[in-house]
Amino acid sequence: MELPRYHRMRGTLYRLEGSACRKCAHRIFPPRPVCPRCKAQELEPMAFSGRGTLYSFTRVLQPPRGFTNLGTYSVGMVRLDEGPMVSAQIADADGTELQIGMPVEMVTRKLKDAEEHGFILYGYKFRPRLRAAGA
Amino acid sequence: MRDVSIIGIGQTAVAEHWDKSIRDLAVEAAQAARRDAGIERVDALYVGNMLSGELAGQENLATVIADAAGLLPVEAIKIEAACASGGAALRAAALGVAAGAHEYALVVGVEKMTDYLTDGVTAALAMAADADYEAGHGISFAALNAMLMRRYMHEHKARHEDFAPFSINSHRNAARNPFAMYRQEITAEDFAASPIVADPINILDSAGICDGAAALLIAPSAEARKTRRPPVRIAASAVATDTVALAERRDPLVWQSVADSARLAYAQAKLGPKDIDLFEVHDAFTIVSVLSLEACGFADRGSALKLAAEGRIGLDGDIPICTLGGLKGRGHPVGASGAYQIVEVVQQLRGEAGAAQVKDARVGMAQSVGGSGSVTVTHILQV
Numbered sequence: 001m002e003l004p005r006y007h008r009m010r011g012t013l014y015r016l017e018g019s020a021c022r023k024c025a026h027r028i029f030p031p032r033p034v035c036p037r038c039k040a041q042e043l044e045p046m047a048f049s050g051r052g053t054l055y056s057f058t059r060v061l062q063p064p065r066g067f068t069n070l071g072t073y074s075v076g077m078v079r080l081d082e083g084p085m086v087s088a089q090i091a092d093a094d095g096t097e098l099q100i101g102m103p104v105e106m107v108t109r110k111l112k113d114a115e116e117h118g119f120i121l122y123g124y125k126f127r128p129r130l131r132a133a134g135a
Numbered sequence: 136m137r138d139v140s141i142i143g144i145g146q147t148a149v150a151e152h153w154d155k156s157i158r159d160l161a162v163e164a165a166q167a168a169r170r171d172a173g174i175e176r177v178d179a180l181y182v183g184n185m186l187s188g189e190l191a192g193q194e195n196l197a198t199v200i201a202d203a204a205g206l207l208p209v210e211a212i213k214i215e216a217a218c219a220s221g222g223a224a225l226r227a228a229a230l231g232v233a234a235g236a237h238e239y240a241l242v243v244g245v246e247k248m249t250d251y252l253t254d255g256v257t258a259a260l261a262m263a264a265d266a267d268y269e270a271g272h273g274i275s276f277a278a279l280n281a282m283l284m285r286r287y288m289h290e291h292k293a294r295h296e297d298f299a300p301f302s303i304n305s306h307r308n309a310a311r312n313p314f315a316m317y318r319q320e321i322t323a324e325d326f327a328a329s330p331i332v333a334d335p336i337n338i339l340d341s342a343g344i345c346d347g348a349a350a351l352l353i354a355p356s357a358e359a360r361k362t363r364r365p366p367v368r369i370a371a372s373a374v375a376t377d378t379v380a381l382a383e384r385r386d387p388l389v390w391q392s393v394a395d396s397a398r399l400a401y402a403q404a405k406l407g408p409k410d411i412d413l414f415e416v417h418d419a420f421t422i423v424s425v426l427s428l429e430a431c432g433f434a435d436r437g438s439a440l441k442l443a444a445e446g447r448i449g450l451d452g453d454i455p456i457c458t459l460g461g462l463k464g465r466g467h468p469v470g471a472s473g474a475y476q477i478v479e480v481v482q483q484l485r486g487e488a489g490a491a492q493v494k495d496a497r498v499g500m501a502q503s504v505g506g507s508g509s510v511t512v513t514h515i516l517q518v
């Protein structure tokens with residue numbers, strides 16, 4: 001990824017920042033310029049808690065170029081507690097059997113190794129929720 | 136708006152064409168369509184293609200093809216709508232002819248994918264997904280569809296083997312299509328033993344990587360009587376869109392752009408699902424066939440697997456699908472697939488589908504889906 005693009009995405013990648021609609025209170029991730037529900041443009045940034053449940057998941061056995069160094073990895077769709085859904089990699093899942101509906105939480109991890117631009121890309125992933133953090 | 140008909144069709148075999156470039160394939164199909172119609176004249180060229188920039192390093196593709204086919208200085212434009220590009224190119228061309236801007240418009244759907252290894256093609260295909268919020272996280276197209284399939288199985292208590300009849304049907308029909316890539320029939324045992332790509336999706340759930348081109352010559356229906364082959368009317372042509380990212384849908388198992396584009400098409404044609412004699416479904420993955428049949432009104436939510444289990448999707452069923460192999464059996468050269476579907480519906484409606492002929496076919500529907508249900512093009516053809 002190019003550095004300016006990474007910079008633009010720092011809010012979503014690091015803080016899971018989306019939008020909240022001032023008109024209809026709809027909560028949106030990732031951020032949008034227009035509310036998909038009421039079409040209002042009065043949106044404000046909203047950081048999500050990072051807690052949610054697993055809507056679905058799979059294990060990628062044929063990774064796309066750029067991700068082949070990960071070997072194989074799990075990805076999932078997570079229904080955030082605040083409402084929106086987000087797709088991401090599932091980390092720390094080895095040895096855990098993933099299940100639809102299981103509680104998960106956001107973690108910040110390396111998304112991509114340094115490419116030709118020379119920087120490492122970090123961002124959100126999700127992991128099965130730790131008991132202590134979930135209590 | 137003028138009524139528009141398809142007057143000529145052409146296609147290359149779908150294969151790994153190591154000795155042919157993207158322009159060789161496009162020209163071969165284009166010339167075949169003009170020969171089929173017995174018409175040389177072309178007023179405009181619409182090229183359906185998704186990945187020429189990424190996989191051939193070539194944009195401005197429509198000009199490249201107009202040049203190679205000896206059509207200069209004809210108007211030429213590439214239409215891109217991910218895997219629905221071929222269908223979208225016909226939509227654009229049909230609008231041009233209907234509006235009176237052109238008399239004879241040529242549509243060429245073309246894709247050249249096999250110059251690259253699988254990881255490169257997988258990354259290129261993921262460009263139809265959301266670059267920042269899906270592809271950028273290593274979520275491949277197969278992975279998106281796998282998550283849908285797992286969720287579908289969870290909500291409807293289905294087993295993976297319940298999806299086998301879709302793949303078996305496509306392969307059985309492909310075996311009767313000389314242009315198809317995978318011309319071998321498969322069994323439920325083959326399906327069960329197929330290697331996993333992204334669980335629960337296996338190789339036999341998924342359409343393969345390949346090369347091919349298909350072409351259509353269209354004209355006002357009033358002109359169509361002059362042509363060599365029986366014309367086939369475009370009774371409906373409709374496009375609808377949905378969120379690019381799957382996670383942003385209210386219910387990811389409801390393919391709203393598929394439903395919307397089918398609804399628009401039914402209204403244009405003044406027909407409904409019961410009037411459709413055959414349906415070229417976008418079976419890029421078996422789960423796509425299931426969600427599409429449900430969204431288009433051929434099955435209630437959660438019941439498309441039953442439709443297949445009862446044998447109703449076969450050539451002699453009440454709703455034959457993927458009659459010449461579909462994306463799974465014919466092969467899925469992504470930007471060309473929508474044009475192949477139209478060629479195949481025309482073959483059926485002309486009664487030229489050979490061993491794959493659907494008896495008394497008068498009305499055929501073709502549906503091309505881009506992204507994970509984010510853009511859908513539906514055509515209804517009629518004789």
Ligand SMILES: [Zn+2]
Pocket residue numbers: 021022023024025026035036037038039040
């Ligand atoms: Zn709103």
